[in-house]
Amino acid sequence: MRRSAIFFGLALLSWGRALAGGIGLAEVARRCGGSLSYGQEGRVGTVQAENCCLTFRHNSACHRLNGVSVYGQHPTRGDPGALVLDSADWNRVLAPLLTPAGAWPLGRVCIDAGHGGRDSGTVQGTLQEKNLTLDIALRLQRLLEEKHIATVLTRGGDTFVPLERRPEIAGGCDLLVSIHCNAAETASAEGIETYVLPAAGTSPTARLDRPGAQDQRTFPNNRCDEQNLWLGYCLQRQLVAIGGTRDRGVRRGRFLVLRACHCPAALVECGFLTHGEEGRRLGTEEHREAIARAICRGICHYGGRR
Ligand SMILES: [Zn+2]
Known part of the structure; x- marks a missing residue:
């Protein structure tokens, strides 16, 4: 009896370890x-x-x-x-x-055009990131409003808006999408990536192999972990469907604009300005319209809308 109880106990222990591991x-x-x-x-x-x-x-x-x-x-x-x-x-x-939880609310969407004013973001030749992100943001606003989804812009012109102010502007919104273009020191880097806040207690993608004590911090946006991931996935899926570039994945980063948001939030890097072909494409209206349409489809999919 005792031996079988011990065996049963050990079996339970190893089963528990397998589940946890x-x-x-x-x-x-x-x-x-x-x-x-x-x-x-x-x-x-x-x-x-x-x-x-x-x-x-x-x-x-x-x-x-x-x-x-x-x-x-x-x-x-x-x-x-x-x-x-x-x-x-x-x-x-x-x-x-x-098995996503279902349709999330889409009453009002906050569109955050990265950079602005004295903060140009990446500058590559005649292209400035702040102008490209604003152009995509304004296109996205038009597309969402055509679907009767209300929008709020963190900036509607070439103005400087401090990073910490942007989540405040998203107050009362159902989600925030922050729009950026990427840059790298190596000219061969290309592709699209979407960031959401690391889930509570986990590491940013770039530090997965060396987690640190700071990864135990939680932020207001961590209460939206599940929606953040679903939003990031919906956006990335539509953006890579444009084609002609690399899928760099749904990643995690503790960007200020994300972590202070009280609503679900994702940051899209729509391509590398520092990559010759991708930079050239980002400079065309057709491509920026395609990006805005992809983001719009991703938001609608997230909210269970067509
Ligand atoms: Zn940027």
Whole structure:
């Protein structure tokens, strides 16, 4: 009796550890009602189900859901051919995206055109980031209002608005989208990325491999963790669907404009001004209109609107 009780206790303990530690991809496939296959010598695992496709890479936190890259909070573990997903990545990242809670309110949307006035943002040749973000913001405002969605702009002209003022302007709004263009020292960097605040107790994407004590901080916007991720995913999915560029994923960063927001918020980096072809495209009205339309579709999808 005692021996069996001890055995039962040990079994419970190891089962608990397995739950806390990770979930094998076979179990992920079972939960999705799909099948698991491995490629690239076991380094890439794909779960294919009726309504979703998930791809995981060995020792990588960049997972793919239905063709969109979404950074989890931990790299996969395990040997090639036997990858293990961190439980938190399933419970707090992928499962909520697979079964979103439903339509979130879209009464009023705050559109934040990055930079402005004396803050030009990235300057590349004749292109200034502050002018491009304002142009996309004004196009987005027109598109949302055509759908009878009210909007608030953090700036409607070439004015300087302090970063800490922007979340205040979003007060009373149902979400904020901050619009930026990217820059890198290497001219080859290209693609689209969308940022949301790291979930409470987790690291920014850039520091996933070396978490620090400051990652334990929480901010007002952390009460929107679930909506933030869904919003970021909806925006990134529509932006990469424009095509012709790289999907750099839904990432996490503690940008001031995000962390002080009391409503769900995401920051989109619409492409690299420092990349020759992408910079040229961002300079065209057609491309900026396509970006505004993609953001509008992403917002509507987030809110369960057509
Ligand atoms: Zn910027």
